[in-house]
Ligand SMILES: CC(=O)N[C@H]1[C@@H](OP(=O)(O)OP(=O)(O)OC[C@H]2O[C@@H](n3ccc(=O)[nH]c3=O)[C@H](O)[C@@H]2O)O[C@H](CO)[C@@H](O)[C@@H]1O[C@H](C)C(=O)N[C@@H](C)C(=O)N[C@H](CCC(=O)O)C(=O)O
Ligand SMILES: Nc1ncnc2c1ncn2[C@@H]1O[C@H](COP(=O)(O)OP(=O)(O)OP(=O)(O)O)[C@@H](O)[C@H]1O
Ligand SMILES: N[C@H](CCC[C@H](N)C(=O)O)C(=O)O
C-alpha cells in the first residue's frame with residue numbers, strides 16, 4: 452500500500468502537500484513504537500505522557516522505516532510528513548491499512564458498566580443468530596476466541612489488526628468499550644460505528660483528566676466526533692450526567708434513544724429483586740415485557756437495558772432482545788457469585804475499583820443480605836489518589852465489616868495506600884496480604900452474611916513494583932471457602 456492511500460479525511464490534503472514521490476512510498480506496516488519497526492514500515496511519532504515519539508524517528512529510520520509521520524518537523528534520514536494530529540492519523544491509517552472490520556460495530560462509554568454492556572450486547576446478538584464479538588477490559592470474546600486483554604480500548608494498530616482478523620473469521624457484529632483514555636487518544640477514530648452508548652459518569656481517572664468536565668468531554672467525543680451523524684445513540688437516562696450526554700448527542704444530530712426509568716425507547720417501570728435474579732417490567736412503545744434477568748444488582752438492569760438498546764438499534768427485534776436478557780451471563784468478576792459457606796453465606800467477586808462502583812455494589816447486595824455485609828478491598832497504586840478516602844468512607848457507611856487490603860500497589864508503598872483509605876475508614880481492619888484478607892473475610896461469615904471482594908474482578912495477577920505475580924480473587928476465595936467448615 453502507498454503512503455497516500457493511508458491518508459483519509461482531513462489527512463488527504465496534509466499528505467497530499469508532501470511530494471508525489473513521498474505519497475508513492477510503499478508501506479509494509481504501521482507502528483507508533485520505534486522498537487517494533489521492521490524494514491518498509493511507516494513510523495508514526497506520537498507525543499506521549501513520558502516521551503515524544505519524534506525523538507525516536509532516527510531510531511525508526513535506522514531500523515528500516517520507509518517514512519515517518521509526525522506532528523512537527525523532525526530530523527530523519529527518511530522522508531517525514533507533518534500532520535496536525537498524529538494520533539488521529541494513526542487510527543485512520545490503521546483502519547485503511549487493515550481494511551476490514553465487522554459490518555456492525557458499536558461502542559459503549561461511561562465510567563462503569565462498559566465491559567458488562569459490551570458482553571451483554573454480544574450475548575443478545577448471538578441469541579439473534581449473529582456471529583458476534585466483544586472487545587474490552589476482559590479481552591476478546593468471539594465464537595472462535597476467548598483471549599485475555601490488557602487495555603480497555605486497544606491501541607489503533609492492534610485494534611484494526613484484530614478487527615480484520617475477526618472479520619475474516621466471519622464475525623459480523625462487534626461491541627467495544629470506549630475508555631476515556633482511548634477516546635482522548637483517538638484510538639477508536641478509525642472504527643465505523645453503527646451505534647454508540649453512554650452508561651454513566653462518576654469519579655475516575657482524575658490522575659489523567661484535569662477536571663470532571665474534561666473527563667466528560669473526552670467521553671463525549673464518541674458522540675460529537677466519532678459516531679456518524681444520524682446514527683442511534685443509546686443513553687442511560689437515570690444518571691446525573693444523562694442530560695449532558697443527551698444534549699451532546701442531540702446537538703450532533705443523532706437518533707437519541709434513552710433507556711431506564713426516565714427512558715423513552717426502553718422504559719423501566721418496575722423491578723423486583725430476588726437473590727440471584729431480578730424481574731423487570733420494560734415498556735417498549737405499547738408493548739409491555741416482563742423480563743426475568745438472572746443477575747443480581749440494580750446496575751445490571753441498567754447495563755442490560757443499554758445492551759438491549761444497542762442490539763435493537765442494530766437490527767435485533769424487540770421480543771428477541773427481551774428473551775435474550777433472560778439468558779444473560781454476567782461478565783467475569785462483575786458481582787460474580789463465586790461460592791457460599793455451608794451455612795449459606797454468599798461470597799462475591801466484583802471489579803468495583805472506583806467510588807460509584809463500590810457504592811453500587813454494596814447497595815446492591817444489602818437488600819438480600821439478612822446478616823452483615825463484609826467487604827474486602829484496596830486501591831491501585833499509581834492511580835488517582837483522591838478516590839482512596841472516598842472509597843474508605845463508602846465502605847464504612849455501607850458495610851458492617853471493612854477489611855482494607857492491597858490491590859495492585861505498582862510503584863507505590865502499599866502501607867501508604869492503605870493508610871490513605873483508612874484515614875476515612877476508622878472501623879476498618881487492615882490486612883495487607885490480599886489472600887490473608889480474603890481468608891479473614893471468609894472466616895467471619897455466618898448464615899445470612901454476604902462477602903464482597905472488590906477491586907480486581909477478572910484480573911489474574913497482582914502488580915507489585917514492576918512485577919506481576921499470579922493472583923486471582925476467584926481462586927483465593929474458593930480456596931478459603933473450601934478451607935472453612937462453617
Ligand atoms: C497513560 C496512557 O494512556 N498511556 C498511553 C500512551 O502512552 P504514553 O503517552 O505514556 O507513551 P510514552 O511512553 O510517553 O511514549 C510516546 C510514544 O513514543 C513511543 N516510543 C517510546 C519509546 C521508544 O523507545 N520508542 C518509541 O517509539 C511510544 O510507543 C509512544 O507511541 O499512548 C500509548 C500509545 O497510544 C498507549 O499505549 C499508552 O497506554 C498505556 C499502555 C496505559 O497503560 N494506558 C492505560 C492507563 C489506559 O489507557 N487505560 C484505559 C482505561 C482503563 C479504565 O477505564 O480503567 C484503557 O483503555 O485501557
Ligand atoms: N451501570 C453501572 N452503574 C454503576 N456501577 C456499575 C455499573 N455497571 C457495573 N458497575 C460496577 O462497576 C464494576 C465494573 O463494571 P464493568 O467492568 O462492567 O465496567 P467498566 O466500565 O468496563 O469498568 P472499567 O473502566 O474498569 O473497565 C462492576 O464490578 C460493578 O461494581
Ligand atoms: N484499567 C484500570 C483497572 C484498575 C483495576 C484496579 N485493580 C487497580 O489496579 O487499580 C486501571 O488500570 O486503572
Ligand SMILES: [Mg+2]
Pocket residue numbers: 565566587588589603628
Ligand atoms: Mg471495562
